[in-house]
Amino acid sequence: DTAVSQTPKYLVTQMGNDKSIKCEQNLGHDTMYWYKQDSKKFLKIMFSYNNKELIINETVPNRFSPKSPDKAHLNLHINSLELGDSAVYFCASSQVADTGELFFGEGSRLTVL
Amino acid sequence: AQSVAQPEDQVNVAEGNPLTVKCTYSVSGNPYLFWYVQYPNRGLQFLLKYITGDNLVKGSYGFEAEFNKSQTSFHLKKPSALVSDSALYFCALGGSSNTGKLIFGQGTTLQVKP
Numbered sequence: 001d002t003a004v005s006q007t008p009k010y011l012v013t014q015m016g017n018d019k020s021i022k023c024e025q026n027l028g029h030d031t032m033y034w035y036k037q038d039s040k041k042f043l044k045i046m047f048s049y050n051n052k053e054l055i056i057n058e059t060v061p062n063r064f065s066p067k068s069p070d071k072a073h074l075n076l077h078i079n080s081l082e083l084g085d086s087a088v089y090f091c092a093s094s095q096v097a098d099t100g101e102l103f104f105g106e107g108s109r110l111t112v113l
Numbered sequence: 114a115q116s117v118a119q120p121e122d123q124v125n126v127a128e129g130n131p132l133t134v135k136c137t138y139s140v141s142g143n144p145y146l147f148w149y150v151q152y153p154n155r156g157l158q159f160l161l162k163y164i165t166g167d168n169l170v171k172g173s174y175g176f177e178a179e180f181n182k183s184q185t186s187f188h189l190k191k192p193s194a195l196v197s198d199s200a201l202y203f204c205a206l207g208g209s210s211n212t213g214k215l216i217f218g219q220g221t222t223l224q225v226k227p
Contacts, residue, residue, distance in 0.1 A: 004156070031213045041201060043157075043217040056214055090156055094213050101147065102215065104156035 003027050006091050006105035013081060014113055020077045021108045023091030030095060031055075032074040033102065034066060037088040046089075049074055081112045115140045117206040119218035126194045126225055134189040134221045136204030145207040146187040147215065148178055152200045160202075163187060174198070194225045 004025045013019055025032060033056075034046040048056035049068040063079045078085060088107045094100040117138045126132045138144055145164050149157040161172025168180045178189045187204060201222050205215040 033213065041151075041220045043203065043220075045214050048213055050213075092157075096213075100213070101159040101162060102149075102157070102213070103159070104149075106156045107154075 004091055004093055004103050004105040006089075006108050008108060009106065010109050010111075012111045012113065015081055015083060017081050018077070018079045019081060019110070020075055021089055021091075021110070023074045023076070023105060025072055025091075025093040025103070027093055027095070027103060028072075029093035029103070030071055031093060032068065032071070033092040033094075034074065034076050035090040035092060035104075037090060037107070039087070043090075047074075047076075078110075081110075083112050086110055086112045115206055115216055117204050117216055117218045119202075119204055119221045121221050122219070123222045123224060126223070128196050128225050128227050129193050132189075132191050132194040132198070132223065132225070134202050134204075134223060136187045136189065136218055138185050138187060138204075138206050140206060144187075146178075146180065147205040147207065148172065148176070148187075148189050149203045149205060149217075150200045151203065151220075157203060160189070194223075196225050196227055199223055199225045 006023045031050045033048045037043050046060045047066045052068045065077045068074045088109045090107045091105040092102040094102045147162045148160040151157045161170050163170045163180045171177045201220050203220050204218040207215045
């Protein structure tokens, strides 16, 4: 039973399109995250939600809009996709902020053509 | 400002030999330090963490890490490497703001050769 699941796993789209990535965790965790991994494998946090409340927004362009309908779900919607948005997007969750380990999904590879 | 660095892009070891993957950090206050492993086309998996207490932390798959406050380091070690340990390893720093935010190092590719 997958702990943190993301869909879709792969996404290929044209510049200017809008796309969404969904994430669900069944661990009962309070905090969920979106991380971006670029082509050089560098990982950077984008957003964090705690109990549906946004607590981190790391100067991500406002074309990116996270939505958390409940604490088990955190979706990422991206408007007007650009070539530079191509990356692997990882959803993660944790029970305890700062000291608790993150549980990551398998990633969603977005390719913008 | 907080930061974490992994000075080696790649580490090569022979199977059966000990391995070390280096990590150094910079933080004001007490660091919370983590190691994660990423296999190809997979998400990151937690290996171990240091919050407080014993400087030698034991984790999954036989890995351990040594916290050294004076050298601001948290190197990952394993006494005997396996080919299956070949993967991308990330050191991460947390604990700044109670938000769960982790700052990741650049990653080190570990290649274990038979």
